[in-house]
Amino acid sequence: MEKEDFYQRVFEVVRMIPRGKVTTYGAIAKSLGVASAARMVGYALNASISSKELNDLPCHRVVNRNGELTGKIHFGPGTMKYLLENEGIHFKNQDTIDIKNHFWNPEL
DNA sequence: CGAATGACTCACT
DNA sequence: GAGTGAGCCATTC
Numbered sequence: 001m002e003k004e005d006f007y008q009r010v011f012e013v014v015r016m017i018p019r020g021k022v023t024t025y026g027a028i029a030k031s032l033g034v035a036s037a038a039r040m041v042g043y044a045l046n047a048s049i050s051s052k053e054l055n056d057l058p059c060h061r062v063v064n065r066n067g068e069l070t071g072k073i074h075f076g077p078g079t080m081k082y083l084l085e086n087e088g089i090h091f092k093n094q095d096t097i098d099i100k101n102h103f104w105n106p107e108l
Numbered sequence: 109c110g111a112a113t114g115a116c117t118c119a120c121t
Numbered sequence: 122g123a124g125t126g127a128g129c130c131a132t133t134c
Binding site for chain 1: 128129130131132
């Protein structure tokens, strides 16, 4: 697979996410130049899990626009929440974080 | 190449 | 404000 150009872009942005901060799929997609490709961002992260080489990817810091841990389904139940809490992320609900308080803009 | 799928988002009800 | 439907782009079959 050498056409992972889109994926690599996503990985690169996700890696830039500072510890204790989170971002949204739409924000990442926008920084890639394709604001409407929010679904592709999640798709790329899903592919990253398949590639154990990318285990450095803090995909647990990526949530949907609502702050819900939609990705925990593929990441692993409980794992995503644990990692985020370990970084000081405050959870509003079991699967929802305070996105407004921890949001990080990848375009910066 | 056409059709289906998905870790999303927006608009409408 | 919550629930439902359609749109969106790239990858896979």
